[in-house]
Amino acid sequence: MTLISKSTNPTKNDKVHRVLLGKKQILVTEDEPLLIQLERAGIHVEYQCREGYCSSCSIKLLWGHVSYPFEPLAWVQSGYLLACCAIVKSDIEIAFFD
Amino acid sequence: MSYSTFNRKHFDSMKEPMFFGENVNVARYDQQKHPIFEKLIEKQLSFFWRPEEVDLSTDRKDFQRLEEHEQHIFLSNLKYQTLLDSVQGRSPNVALLPIVSLPELETWIETWSFSETIHSRSYTHIIRNIVNDPTKIFDDIVTNEEITKRADSVSIYYDRLIEMVNLYNTMGMGTFNVPGKGDIEISMPKLKKALYLTIASVNVLEAIRFYVSFACSFAFAERTLMEGNAKIIKLIARDEALHLTGTQHMLNLMASGKDDPEMAEIAAECQNEVRQIFIEAAEQEKEWATYLFKDGSMIGLNAQILGQYVEYITNVRMQAVGLETCFATKHNPIPWINAWLVSDNVQVAPQEAEISSYLVGQTDNNLDDSDFDDFDL
Numbered sequence: 328m329t330l331i332s333k334s335t336n337p338t339k340n341d342k343v344h345r346v347l348l349g350k351k352q353i354l355v356t357e358d359e360p361l362l363i364q365l366e367r368a369g370i371h372v373e374y375q376c377r378e379g380y381c382s383s384c385s386i387k388l389l390w391g392h393v394s395y396p397f398e399p400l401a402w403v404q405s406g407y408l409l410a411c412c413a414i415v416k417s418d419i420e421i422a423f424f425d
Numbered sequence: 426m427s428y429s430t431f432n433r434k435h436f437d438s439m440k441e442p443m444f445f446g447e448n449v450n451v452a453r454y455d456q457q458k459h460p461i462f463e464k465l466i467e468k469q470l471s472f473f474w475r476p477e478e479v480d481l482s483t484d485r486k487d488f489q490r491l492e493e494h495e496q497h498i499f500l501s502n503l504k505y506q507t508l509l510d511s512v513q514g515r516s517p518n519v520a521l522l523p524i525v526s527l528p529e530l531e532t533w534i535e536t537w538s539f540s541e542t543i544h545s546r547s548y549t550h551i552i553r554n555i556v557n558d559p560t561k562i563f564d565d566i567v568t569n570e571e572i573t574k575r576a577d578s579v580s581i582y583y584d585r586l587i588e589m590v591n592l593y594n595t596m597g598m599g600t601f602n603v604p605g606k607g608d609i610e611i612s613m614p615k616l617k618k619a620l621y622l623t624i625a626s627v628n629v630l631e632a633i634r635f636y637v638s639f640a641c642s643f644a645f646a647e648r649t650l651m652e653g654n655a656k657i658i659k660l661i662a663r664d665e666a667l668h669l670t671g672t673q674h675m676l677n678l679m680a681s682g683k684d685d686p687e688m689a690e691i692a693a694e695c696q697n698e699v700r701q702i703f704i705e706a707a708e709q710e711k712e713w714a715t716y717l718f719k720d721g722s723m724i725g726l727n728a729q730i731l732g733q734y735v736e737y738i739t740n741v742r743m744q745a746v747g748l749e750t751c752f753a754t755k756h757n758p759i760p761w762i763n764a765w766l767v768s769d770n771v772q773v774a775p776q777e778a779e780i781s782s783y784l785v786g787q788t789d790n791n792l793d794d795s796d797f798d799d800f801d802l
Contacts, residue, residue: 381666
């Protein structure tokens with residue numbers, strides 16, 4: 328049997344950022360996209376493709392900075408982020424509907 | 426003016442707008458004004474699937490065991506889906522190919538339309554499997570008043586654009602009297618407006634109308650009924666999400682003025698009309714929900730819940746194209762739909778069923794000895 332060892336990852340990023348959502352505050356890392364981390368925190372976010380082409384998980388980005396490891400196929404409006412593939416790069420504030 | 430299948434003029438296609446510039450001549454993709462459309466083509470091709478791959482034998486038994494009002498819901502929903510894809514399998518080609526000016530967009534339109542024809546073929550596959558006489562169901566699509574009302578609203582903008590482009594291609598600019606229709610004014614702003622409204626109405630069709638029908642299909646599968654059907658709808662939903670992104674890109678590129686400055690003015694002018702297209706479609710879908718559940722609801726879904734979903738999804742889609750939302754429903758009343766819509770679990774273990782996302786030639790030829798360093802034996 329061949330196994331791929333994944334135990335140590337030297338590139339792992341330990342930076343933690345705050346995500347403000349209304350009165351809630353969630354701590355996220357730069358290791359995974361925002362969507363997975365919001366779901367883990369018990370926040371329901373709409374999704375469909377989870378790979379950046381359907382824009383179902385588009386969320387308002389009120390302030391702060393996110394980046395995309397690859398450019399999503401979906402149109403990302405200015406002032407919004409795509410949660411399924413966005414990596415949070417600073418403290419941010421997000422909102423769903425007005 | 427008149428359409429040419431191979432435009433002999435020399436021009437720089439990188440400087441053409443998406444629509445109403447020169448007719449495309451060389452189908453070349455080495456240089457692209459909007460590379461996003463090529464990316465959409467690649468994604469769509471990687472999604473290729475065939476309806477016959479999905480086994481529907483248990484659906485037949487399930488269908489026979491449904492109560493009569495549930496059969497009405499299932500069949501009406503299927504008829505509506507058949508109608509929507511009948512329109513989408515041809516209209517982008519007929520309406521948009523004569524006026525498109527970029528090779529990558531032209532090919533995206535053809536790829537998009539082609540994938541809709543697979544959807545149409547899958548409805549026949551489903552209907553053949555659950556009833557003995559498919560003709561009765563197909564015939565009802567053109568006679569049933571509730572369905573034909575839908576047909577009118579999904580085809581009106583396409584038909585108007587096609588009529589105007591036909592006049593433009595034969596007569597050029599001016600005002601022309603068409604028997605039975607009166608005077609029709611053909612000018613570039615009028616043509617562009619007709620185009621913008623058509624794309625907006627296609628966006629509504631793909632973003633709202635389809636999703637309402639998906640909700641019904643998946644509501645059966647939530648009760649472990651008609652699961653083969655749900656598998657097919659899942660594949661269709663994956664394609665539709667991509668088509669939707671395509672039309673959203675077209676709308677946003679037009680509105681931004683980056684593609685054609687005149688189009689930006691028209692988009693701004695049309696904003697109220699586009700808003701109305703969304704709101705009207707939502708109202709029609711709510712009426713449709715009432716018709717579906719007229720003889721009774723089913724576990725997990727009724728006219729009220731589906732109506733709330735219509736409002737919710739309309740809000741989401743309006744926001745996506747930069748419009749103010751207009752309904753009070755801010756939460757998804759049927760959050761379970763996401764688990765059905767998600768495409769990352771479309772790919773199942775090959776021994777279990779059909780493989781849905783198959784990429785050919787995906788081996789990495791660029792391997793080095795050091796790539797095996799972290800392998801433990």
